Amino acid sequence: MPRITFIEPGGLRRVIDAPIGITLMEAAVQNGVQGILALCGGACACGTCHVYVDANWLPKLGPREEMEEGMLECAREPRDNSRLSCQIHVTADLEGLEVTIPKQQGAN
Amino acid sequence: MISTIVVVGGGQAGAQAVDTLRREGFAGRLLLICDEPALPYQRPPLSKRYLSGELTAERLPFRHRAFYEEHRVELRLGLPAVALDPRGRRLELADGEALSYDRLLLCLGAAARRLTCPGTDLPGLHYLRTVADVMLIRAAIKPGSHVVMIGGGYIGLEAAATCRQMGCEVTVLELADRVMNRVVAPCVSEFFAREHRAQGIRILCNTRVTRLEGTGRIERVVCADGSEVAADAVIVGVGAVPTTALASDAGLACDDGIIVDEYCRTQDDAIFAAGDCTNHPSPRFGRRVRIESVDNAFEQAKTAALNLLDRKIAHDRVPWFWSDQFDSKLLIAGLSLDYDQQVLRGDPASRSFSVCYLKGRELIAVEAINHSKDYMAARKLIAERAQMNPAKLADPNLALKEAVGNTQTGS
Numbered sequence: 410m411p412r413i414t415f416i417e418p419g420g421l422r423r424v425i426d427a428p429i430g431i432t433l434m435e436a437a438v439q440n441g442v443q444g445i446l447a448l449c450g451g452a453c454a455c456g457t458c459h460v461y462v463d464a465n466w467l468p469k470l471g472p473r474e475e476m477e478e479g480m481l482e483c484a485r486e487p488r489d490n491s492r493l494s495c496q497i498h499v500t501a502d503l504e505g506l507e508v509t510i511p512k513q514q515g516a517n
Numbered sequence: 518m519i520s521t522i523v524v525v526g527g528g529q530a531g532a533q534a535v536d537t538l539r540r541e542g543f544a545g546r547l548l549l550i551c552d553e554p555a556l557p558y559q560r561p562p563l564s565k566r567y568l569s570g571e572l573t574a575e576r577l578p579f580r581h582r583a584f585y586e587e588h589r590v591e592l593r594l595g596l597p598a599v600a601l602d603p604r605g606r607r608l609e610l611a612d613g614e615a616l617s618y619d620r621l622l623l624c625l626g627a628a629a630r631r632l633t634c635p636g637t638d639l640p641g642l643h644y645l646r647t648v649a650d651v652m653l654i655r656a657a658i659k660p661g662s663h664v665v666m667i668g669g670g671y672i673g674l675e676a677a678a679t680c681r682q683m684g685c686e687v688t689v690l691e692l693a694d695r696v697m698n699r700v701v702a703p704c705v706s707e708f709f710a711r712e713h714r715a716q717g718i719r720i721l722c723n724t725r726v727t728r729l730e731g732t733g734r735i736e737r738v739v740c741a742d743g744s745e746v747a748a749d750a751v752i753v754g755v756g757a758v759p760t761t762a763l764a765s766d767a768g769l770a771c772d773d774g775i776i777v778d779e780y781c782r783t784q785d786d787a788i789f790a791a792g793d794c795t796n797h798p799s800p801r802f803g804r805r806v807r808i809e810s811v812d813n814a815f816e817q818a819k820t821a822a823l824n825l826l827d828r829k830i831a832h833d834r835v836p837w838f839w840s841d842q843f844d845s846k847l848l849i850a851g852l853s854l855d856y857d858q859q860v861l862r863g864d865p866a867s868r869s870f871s872v873c874y875l876k877g878r879e880l881i882a883v884e885a886i887n888h889s890k891d892y893m894a895a896r897k898l899i900a901e902r903a904q905m906n907p908a909k910l911a912d913p914n915l916a917l918k919e920a921v922g923n924t925q926t927g928s
Contacts, residue, residue: 431576448811448815449839454839476889480893483893483894515896
């Protein structure tokens with residue numbers, strides 16, 4: 410299982426062995442990683458699983474789709490390396506991936 | 518001193534409440550009472566990716582079992598709470614266990630409203646609220662099955678779309694003159710009805726079901742005009758009713774939900790409630806509401822958990838909702854209650870548009886169809902109680918936030 414590091418809003422590094430096929434969001438939520446709420450469960454409808462991806466990893470994740478793009482544009486503190494973790498599936502290629510969770514999630 | 522907190526209900530609200538209680542430092546005894554046998558799980562996928570089989574049961578729970586162990590949450594699975602004694606601060610479970618509490622949080626949720634007509638006792642009738650319900654539906658249908666959905670609301674349309682994608686012949690029977698009539702604007706209803714029909718689903722509005730018929734099992738649905746629809750399986754999605762019996766039997770006030778104040782407190786100082794089962798004041802909307810949504814369950818449970826620990830935080834959020842049907846996504850921010858004006862942004866034919874609701878000039882709700890940008894912007898603007906310029910609002914080329922302004926131009 411690829412090893413993924415989530416940096417929680419408080420700075421704590423949570424290292425998770427994530428099963429291939431599930432999403433980054435699911436790996437975080439099931440393990441109680443703080444700061445990823447994922448209220449819609451991965452429907453790209455809430456904007457509460459926002460993460461910042463280490464820039465070196467962005468190309469490996471593929472582009473953001475239109476719905477995700479729109480969600481992120483109006484999310485809190487969007488950056489060029491913003492992604493919704495529910496839209497990223499865990500693959501063997503993601504071994505060592507590191508993502509940072511923003512302090513606040515959602516639109517309001 | 519608060520040494521024991523009992524949370525009743527293993528849905529979104531109950532699961533969130535125990536999480537928040539531990540994160541906020543509650544170190545006492547904490548129990549979570551779930552009437553279903555499974556670990557607390559997400560319901561939204563039930564009518565969609567879980568019904569279709571795309572999502573397996575292991576992916577439904579909010580948290581692994583290990584999470585509850587680590588956080589010392591005592592789970593009682595498959596054990597409904599059957600009696601509550603507020604005076605003695607005791608809760609009784611179905612197996613006879615009696616639990617004493619210092620604080621109690623009721624997250625009882627809602628149950629599928631039952632269909633009442635002759636024939637509902639025949640095999641072949643389904644509801645869609647729990648994992649067990651979906652297992653039964655999956656066992657009852659296969660490609661080519663005739664599935665009749667009674668009710669064209671969120672659940673009815675989502676399940677209709679999923680069954681169609683699974684190869685079933687699907688008919689939706691709706692009592693009102695349009696689908697989702699209680700929750701969206703007419704043009705949004707039309708859009709979704711058109712999407713469904715284009716996929717081969719038959720939608721019959723203004724149709725009242727009078728009875729279910731068949732020999733040994735349901736074979737057809739009979740409507741008020743005498744017409745009959747052949748059915749191998751019938752799925753009923755005619756709304757939900759809040760689960761309140763435990764509270765009302767204990768003498769707590771209930772009226773379309775358990776009555777709570779903005780701090781999620783019932784009439785009893787030691788008993789709080791959160792989620793679909795509550796009827797609560799909405800300071801923002803200036804009235805009492807009962808909201809069936811993941812978001813409200815989450816936020817209200819979080820607030821209730823803080824208030825259980827004697828913080829004093831009011832629950833006053835902008836609600837939001839979503840629905841996935843085929844490849845279209847309906848995103849709703851706010852509540853379209855008592856509005857003065859609807860403004861359409863964009864052309865439904867483009868498959869991406871939104872409908873804004875104004876009360877005076879204040880933005881109170883937006884229905885965004887395949888338009889996540891308007892939806893996310895709306896959540897922020899509604900929270901800020903933004904005043905909008907209706908003429909600018911109607912221009913889909915302007916971002917929603919650029920339509921802020923109290924003066925109307927161009928008309």
